[in-house]
Amino acid sequence: MHSSGCGANIGNHTFYLAQVMGCQVIAFEANDELAHAMDITASEAGLEEKVTVYAFALGAKPGFAEFDHAIPENLGGQSLRTGTGRIKVRTLDSFGISAPVSAIKIDVEGMELEVLKGGKKVIESNLPMLYVESQTKESFIEISSYLNTLGYCYRNTFNATPTHLFIHKTKLNDDDHMALSALNRVEHEYDLLAANQRIKKDLVDCQMKYREICQLSSSLKSENERLQEQLQVNTAAADQTDIIRLQTELDQAKRKEASADQLIERLRDEIARERSEKEFQAQQLSQRSHAGSADIELRERLTAEVERLGAENRSQKALLDGQQALKSALEDSKKKREEMSFILENTQSEVAQLQAEKGKLLAVIKEKDEDAAELSTEKTAAVADRERQTACCD
Numbered sequence: 001m002h003s004s005g006c007g008a009n010i011g012n013h014t015f016y017l018a019q020v021m022g023c024q025v026i027a028f029e030a031n032d033e034l035a036h037a038m039d040i041t042a043s044e045a046g047l048e049e050k051v052t053v054y055a056f057a058l059g060a061k062p063g064f065a066e067f068d069h070a071i072p073e074n075l076g077g078q079s080l081r082t083g084t085g086r087i088k089v090r091t092l093d094s095f096g097i098s099a100p101v102s103a104i105k106i107d108v109e110g111m112e113l114e115v116l117k118g119g120k121k122v123i124e125s126n127l128p129m130l131y132v133e134s135q136t137k138e139s140f141i142e143i144s145s146y147l148n149t150l151g152y153c154y155r156n157t158f159n160a161t162p163t164h165l166f167i168h169k170t171k172l173n174d175d176d177h178m179a180l181s182a183l184n185r186v187e188h189e190y191d192l193l194a195a196n197q198r199i200k201k202d203l204v205d206c207q208m209k210y211r212e213i214c215q216l217s218s219s220l221k222s223e224n225e226r227l228q229e230q231l232q233v234n235t236a237a238a239d240q241t242d243i244i245r246l247q248t249e250l251d252q253a254k255r256k257e258a259s260a261d262q263l264i265e266r267l268r269d270e271i272a273r274e275r276s277e278k279e280f281q282a283q284q285l286s287q288r289s290h291a292g293s294a295d296i297e298l299r300e301r302l303t304a305e306v307e308r309l310g311a312e313n314r315s316q317k318a319l320l321d322g323q324q325a326l327k328s329a330l331e332d333s334k335k336k337r338e339e340m341s342f343i344l345e346n347t348q349s350e351v352a353q354l355q356a357e358k359g360k361l362l363a364v365i366k367e368k369d370e371d372a373a374e375l376s377t378e379k380t381a382a383v384a385d386r387e388r389q390t391a392c393c394d
Helices: 012-020 032-044 112-118 120-126 137-149 176-235 240-289 296-393
Strands: 002-006 024-028 051-054 063-067 080-082 087-090 101-106 129-133 152-158 163-168
Touching (some): 012 032, 032 051, 101 112, 101 120, 112 129, 137 163, 176 240
Parallel strands (some): 002 101
Antiparallel strands (some): 063 087, 129 163
């Protein structure tokens, strides 16, 4: 059984499928460091024949891309921006995968639909199970609509960032009503997630307002106490005018304190009422999101799938040692590259010095050759003179 992973990160799913499930896995990772790390892990785990890693990004068409912004603490969470950069982008179809593909998992931080479009031929010829991440409701609707045109139906959702399972209709026994009900349930779950986020924000805003009012009340109480103390201290020595002024300030402070207390009570009532309304809204959304999941057979199948993924998550602990070794190997690789770079710089410097010395030697040799040529010319002339003198004597 062959499986393909797009956006493989450090290879948790890749190595689980290869080592535990015995699958042949083709992994695609745009980050060179992560792709190299996966190659090292595959080699150390003896999985070279089961795992193939390609250091490419996948998209709807070939081109180039770059990371939108760096996230050093989470390299796998970086999103790509296409059109510029040095990262090569290819389509899944361009790799000419001939072996049967049973499943494809796509987690590419927002480019899922582009990857699906670039792998249309592979999908239509193999009809694999598709696990596709979708961060927003709008993205899920786009992906689901596109896969519907290819004959795929939504079946289930997993993980904190929703990852959806789609299966081709030829491999299902359920009717269209159940598929539509499942889709509606997912959309309601996205609505519930958005509503919960709004509720949290509203509650935080209310708490901040309540905190500000409490601080104001505390300040007014402190001012009231100060004025009372001042009034008590100055009553005996102050004249009637000062007493009246202080009493007036004290009365004003008391009125402000009373107003603040009333405002606090009103805010408490508003917060309680708003919390009750938001909780009621969340409850309604939750009930609506589960209204379409009454089918017992579907629930049992989904439960089995969740249990399988639970086993997958438990197996991830077994990969931690490999990942640590992988990090060490990366660090050693970086150190070796630095050492080789230092040696190369020294070698280049020595080569430059040797070339300079060679130039000097060539200049000296040229000068010696010129001197020798002059001596040879002078010697030839002298011999010719002696021969002429000898001829004259004869």
